[in-house]
Amino acid sequence: QKEVEQDPGPLSVPEGAIVSLNCTYSNSAFQYFMWYRQYSRKGPELLMYTYSSGNKEDGRFTAQVDKSSKYISLFIRDSQPSDSATYLCAMSAIDGYNKLIFGAGTRLAVHP
Amino acid sequence: GAGVSQSPSNKVTEKGKDVELRCDPISGHTALYWYRQRLGQGLEFLIYFQGNSAPDKSGLPSDRFSAERTGESVSTLTIQRTQQEDSAVYLCASSLAAGYTFGSGTRLTVV
Numbered sequence: 001q002k003e004v005e006q007d008p009g010p011l012s013v014p015e016g017a018i019v020s021l022n023c024t025y026s027n028s029a030f031q032y033f034m035w036y037r038q039y040s041r042k043g044p045e046l047l048m049y050t051y052s053s054g055n056k057e058d059g060r061f062t063a064q065v066d067k068s069s070k071y072i073s074l075f076i077r078d079s080q081p082s083d084s085a086t087y088l089c090a091m092s093a094i095d096g097y098n099k100l101i102f103g104a105g106t107r108l109a110v111h112p
Numbered sequence: 113g114a115g116v117s118q119s120p121s122n123k124v125t126e127k128g129k130d131v132e133l134r135c136d137p138i139s140g141h142t143a144l145y146w147y148r149q150r151l152g153q154g155l156e157f158l159i160y161f162q163g164n165s166a167p168d169k170s171g172l173p174s175d176r177f178s179a180e181r182t183g184e185s186v187s188t189l190t191i192q193r194t195q196q197e198d199s200a201v202y203l204c205a206s207s208l209a210a211g212y213t214f215g216s217g218t219r220l221t222v223v
Contacts, residue, residue: 008152034211043116043203043214044155088154099145099168100212104154 003027006089006103015112019076023089023103026070030091030101033065035074038086038105047087048074079110114138116215118204124221125194133189133218137206144187145212146179149201158202161187194222 006023013019021035032051036044048063050056050072056063062075072091076083086107090100117136125131137144146158157171161181172178176194181187191198199222205212 004154006154041216041219043205043216044212045214046211049211090155099157099160099171100155101157102147102155104152 004103010107021074029093034090036088118215135187135204141206145205147203
C-alpha cells in the first residue's frame with residue numbers, strides 16, 4: 001500500500017463547476033499538507049500549505065485536512081479553463097526542510 | 113536567479129551511457145531536493161541536501177545514481193550506465209522554509 005493515495009482521474013468538469021480533489025494517507029505522523037499544481041511540461045507550483053487539521057482558504061481554493069480520517073481535500077470554486085492541470089497532494093511529518101511524500105496526481109480538465 | 117534552473121531541459125541518451133543533470137537553486141535556499149517523475153506517476157524522492165549536513169540519499173534507486181552539491185549552490189545528479197527504466201522527468205527543488213520551489217525539470221529519454 002502506498003503512503004499517499006490519490007485518484008489519477010482524469011476529471012472533466014464544465015467551467016464554473018466546484019471541483020473536489022482528495023488524497024488519503026496511512027502515516028499518522030504526517031502533520032504538514034500541501035497541494036501543488038503542475039501544468040504540462042512544467043514543474044509543480046505550490047498552491048496551498050496547511051498544518052494539522054482544519055480549513056484554509058485562498059481565493060477560489062480551499063484546503064481541508066481531517067487527520068482523524070487521514071483524508072485531505074482541495075476545493076476549487078468557479079473553476080476556469082486555466083485551472084486545467086495536474087494537482088498533486090504532498091505531505092510530511094516535519095516542517096520546513098524535509099522530503100515530501102507525493103500522491104500520484106489528479107489530472108483535471110475544465111472545459112468552456 | 114529568480115527561480116530554480118535546470119539543464120538540459122531535454123536529454124536523449126543511449127542505453128549504457130552516463131548522464132549529468134544540473135540544478136541551480138534559488139540563491140539563499142539552503143535545502144535542495146531531487147525527485148523523479150515517471151509518466152503518469154507522482155514524484156519519487158531521490159536525494160536531499162541541507163546546508164553542510166550529510167545528504168539524505170535514502171531515495172536513490174541504485175548505486176548507478178549519485179548527486180553532489182557545492183556548498184549551497186549548484187547540484188549535479190549523475191546517472192551511470194543508463195537503463196531504459198531511467199527514462200523520466202528529473203525535478204529539482206529548493207526551499208528556505210515551508211514549501212518547495214521546483215524547476216521545470218530535465219526530461220530524460222534512454223533509447
